[in-house]
Amino acid sequence: MISVILIGAGNVASHLYRAFLNAESVVVKQWYNRSFEAIKSYKNDTEVINDLSQLKEADVYIMAVSDDAVASLSKTLPFTNRFVVHTSGSVSLHDLDKKNTRGVFYPLQSFSKEAEMDFSNVPICIETEEKTKLQMLKDLAEAIDSKPYKISTEQRQTLHLSAVFVNNFSNQMYRIAHEISDAKHINFDILKPLILETANKVQEMSPYMSQTGPAKRNDKKTLKRHIKLLENEEHRDIYELLTQSIQKTHGIKYKFNSKKKN
């Protein structure tokens, strides 16, 4: 049995709490948050506290708090030589106060409080200062059906950056498509199956292999018409830059005639 104390009550902590509750080999001994409001409704299931001095002993303390709070909060923990991990993709392991044994338990997913999360779809990137602690984090990930990956600090920061591309930037592509189609009174629902299929394809095939479309085909007529159709200069810049990026990836050379419309 692994005893866990959760620190923080945001998106990540809330999902971890629910997952640990359902895991047979994990017990959440305490749940701390600086404001009591977020956790008080759980008081029948676990011990909820908002005073760090009440923290008990546990196998691991999971600090799922805002990136900026990790360093300072880890300093104020009223104990030493225990195992403390944070859940951030970008914060260094060394930002945790060195009075405790440090680690990282970074769930590479996009959490929001409303949506349920099945942890079998959450890869967990783990890193520890002491090799002996690695197994515990692996067990913890597996206890909630997650797949653990041992990752170095540098790799984790690269993964966090890659996640911006596949998550935030892809989502912005959806947003721009939404803007463009809304302007012509087109129901965005029409595009949803294609969004899913695009994500599905790269589960089996590399993104390189699954690329299609006018940029990859170097279909100049369509490329020109699309630039003409785009009324927003920023959208045109994005269209040109990403078309060039696709063509570079696939070894094609094409230059848009004019960077600006008119």
Place this chain on the structure above:
Amino acid sequence: MISVILIGAGNVASHLYRAFLNAESVVVKQWYNRSFEAIKSYKNDTEVINDLSQLKEADVYIMAVSDDAVASLSKTLPFTNRFVVHTSGSVSLHDLDKKNTRGVFYPLQSFSKEAEMDFSNVPICIETEEKTKLQMLKDLAEAIDSKPYKISTEQRQTLHLSAVFVNNFSNQMYRIAHEISDAKHINFDILKPLILETANKVQEMSPYMSQTGPAKRNDKKTLKRHIKLLENEEHRDIYELLTQSIQKTHGIKYKFNSKKKN
């Protein structure tokens, strides 16, 4: 019963053929392709031909051929006053020869020959010169479990452009993430669940609502670190442009200090 003659044997025609074969209210009377090779193995299921002069009468002729071939091939059809549609997102209805009644049957999905396609995930954008033909195309779409959408020429071209953003450009985001993570010997599999979740989220929520990450939060420390991590200038340009795009969407102002590294 709707009788169909298919013209072309590429990705779209092949998937349509299989779907029509399974549809109770549709019969594929003939299947034409200029090269016999691609269709000859179907000769026991339908009449396969590679000579336009052998074309029989049917309720609708579906020309699923390369965009560039639509106009010329439609001219060479040896009949008039019949109903002919193409399947392209970008070709005008008026590119079809006006000696026949014209229409469009554009499946908004990304097809590839290997992968099976469930047409319940394929919205079909339909457009007809004569209003009376609209119902037949609707029935045809519904016969293969697709959802038909009546769309104008302008809307269809905007949808085709939007599809480039959600499909080709998102896929290029996956590709860049693949490059970045490969360079650090990170298994791309770790990113796949996030790719799926990102696409899943916008099935229920708008892309505006589902945006997260350092650009949206205006997390300057992370934005700077990411730019520093990116070794490829093109990747940096994309990071900056898309960060600015997200920030504009969400009403945030942030300027990257230096456009170029070093």
